[in-house]
Amino acid sequence: xxxxxxxxxxxxxxxxxxxxxxxxxxxxxxxxxxxxxxxxxxxxxxxxxxxxxxxxxxxxxxxxxxxxxxxxxxxxxxxxxxxxxxxxxxxxxxxxxxxxxxxxxxxxxxxxxxxxxxxxxxxxxxxxxxxxxxxxxxxxxxxxxxxxxxxxxxxxxxxxxxxxxxxxxxxxxxxxxxxxxxxxxxxxxxxxxxxxxxxxxxxxxxxxxxxxxxxxxxxxxxxxxxxxxxxxxxxxxxxxxxxxxxxxxxxxxxxxxxxxxxxxxxxxxxxxxxxxxxxxxxxxxxxxxxxxxxxxxxxxxxxxxxxxxxxxxxxxxxxxxxxxxxxxxxxxxxxxxxxxxxxxxxxxxxxxxxxx
Amino acid sequence: xxxxxxxxxxxxxxxxxxxxxxxxxxxxxxxxxxxxxxxxxxxxxxxxxxxxxxxxxxxxxxxxxxxxxxxxxxxxxxxxxxxxxxxxxxxxxxxxxxxxxxxxxxxxxxxxxxxxxxxxxxxxxxxxxxxxxxxxxxxxxxxxxxxxx
Numbered sequence: 001x002x003x004x005x006x007x008x009x010x011x012x013x014x015x016x017x018x019x020x021x022x023x024x025x026x027x028x029x030x031x032x033x034x035x036x037x038x039x040x041x042x043x044x045x046x047x048x049x050x051x052x053x054x055x056x057x058x059x060x061x062x063x064x065x066x067x068x069x070x071x072x073x074x075x076x077x078x079x080x081x082x083x084x085x086x087x088x089x090x091x092x093x094x095x096x097x098x099x100x101x102x103x104x105x106x107x108x109x110x111x112x113x114x115x116x117x118x119x120x121x122x123x124x125x126x127x128x129x130x131x132x133x134x135x136x137x138x139x140x141x142x143x144x145x146x147x148x149x150x151x152x153x154x155x156x157x158x159x160x161x162x163x164x165x166x167x168x169x170x171x172x173x174x175x176x177x178x179x180x181x182x183x184x185x186x187x188x189x190x191x192x193x194x195x196x197x198x199x200x201x202x203x204x205x206x207x208x209x210x211x212x213x214x215x216x217x218x219x220x221x222x223x224x225x226x227x228x229x230x231x232x233x234x235x236x237x238x239x240x241x242x243x244x245x246x247x248x249x250x251x252x253x254x255x256x257x258x259x260x261x262x263x264x265x266x267x268x269x270x271x272x273x274x275x276x277x278x279x280x281x282x283x284x285x286x287x288x289x290x291x292x293x294x295x296x297x298x299x300x301x302x303x304x305x306x307x308x309x310x311x312x313x314x315x316x317x318x319x320x321x322x323x324x325x326x327x328x329x330x331x332x333x334x335x336x337x338x339x340x341x342x343x344x345x346x347x348x349x350x351x352x353x354x355x356x
Numbered sequence: 357x358x359x360x361x362x363x364x365x366x367x368x369x370x371x372x373x374x375x376x377x378x379x380x381x382x383x384x385x386x387x388x389x390x391x392x393x394x395x396x397x398x399x400x401x402x403x404x405x406x407x408x409x410x411x412x413x414x415x416x417x418x419x420x421x422x423x424x425x426x427x428x429x430x431x432x433x434x435x436x437x438x439x440x441x442x443x444x445x446x447x448x449x450x451x452x453x454x455x456x457x458x459x460x461x462x463x464x465x466x467x468x469x470x471x472x473x474x475x476x477x478x479x480x481x482x483x484x485x486x487x488x489x490x491x492x493x494x495x496x497x498x499x500x501x502x503x504x505x
Contacts, residue, residue, distance in 0.1 A: 067372065089495060091490065091496055092495060092496025092497055093496070095492070095496070096489060096490060096491065096492045096498075097498075099489035099492075099498060101392075101489070103498070117497060117498060119489070119498055122497070122498075124497070127487055136407050139497075165423055186480065294382075294384060294385070294438065295382040295384070295385075296381060296382065296384070296387065299380070299382065299387050300387070300396070300398075300477065303380075303387065303389060303396075304389055304394070304477075304480040307391060308391075308480065314389075314391055315375075315378040317378060318378045318379075318389065320401075322380035322381075322387075325382065326382065326383075
């Protein structure tokens, strides 16, 4: 496929750069074909327009449970393409000095626009709030790492919902239709183990790594991703999981990745009202215990890790997290090795008057 | 005190040192996060009061006077100044630029008085301390991807 001669000059304005990126997408789509997929996220219609199937196949499994066939005007349209399969590249419109330490791009992050290069996943993202359009570009769809596949576009969701009482947070969530818990903590704190341990109970799953929380009019969690990630040496605790792994051949260098839409679709839910925040602590003991904690415990477990991952609007995101924490009782869940005790303690908590 | 550390001037107005420092108040404590360093802090009730006063343009000396006048013991004045020195050492506050005017916040001194205290948490620091992007490829994209799950 021929590479168009078009090139974007340094020192482009955000307006010009976004227009250029959109034209590049149209070039890519003209060659590879447009694949349109619609999703409903927290009640809002999202349209993803892919240039070809390569990125669609990589990114949509984690949000497949949100797919919809309904028509209507999308509240956000994202144009996604890669260079390797479409032949259409994208040149940065700034020099190296424009990059902030986490990939934010100075001068391209004005009120109307959000722009970042996510290091590691090597994803370029740009949102035009006014047009309610965004661009997602990578050099090679085949190189999108497993973690980006597990929570695709999390920064895009963060930007999309910046002005709304919605916030993606680094947390898991399990519960019943009338109420559940947000499980907070940084990587390795036991969020996934706690959430997956609940699959064998009546509790439903709304996420094990990134979920969308709503603090107003009342605390609520929306399921964003159906992908679960586990350390490979934890797989033995979940019989039957191995057969559904997406990356069984790469466990020497990746966490195990499984999509609940294929493994346990009946446990997936859209979300539920939040009744409490719990922070797991892995104890190594047999029994699981629950104890009341102060708000600080939940804030420490939730805010720094979330604010690090999501670029831009940190003060506002912190305010949303704080607004959520102020409304909910907080607990520490000292998780033991006897997995059935984990959902048992959570179900007891949900039946407790303090969380009703 | 280490001579290389900044020294507080009690009659000087200070403000939050950077837009990368964000904070929120809760019932018993306030949490301050420095997004550049990855260090986060909890302030007790008295610490949160001093933070609000300093943020609003009250000098450390004025803050000290205010808490003593509102019923805290005499030694509280010195504790307030020491606490402000700690905030300065941590890089959370910096001398305010000229023209910033104080706006006295409506905040009550928590009594009985407990000295203002700040707890420092560094467990997330490794996550935040990324190497700056120096090298880009021929298309202008960073050429040394970070290990960032």
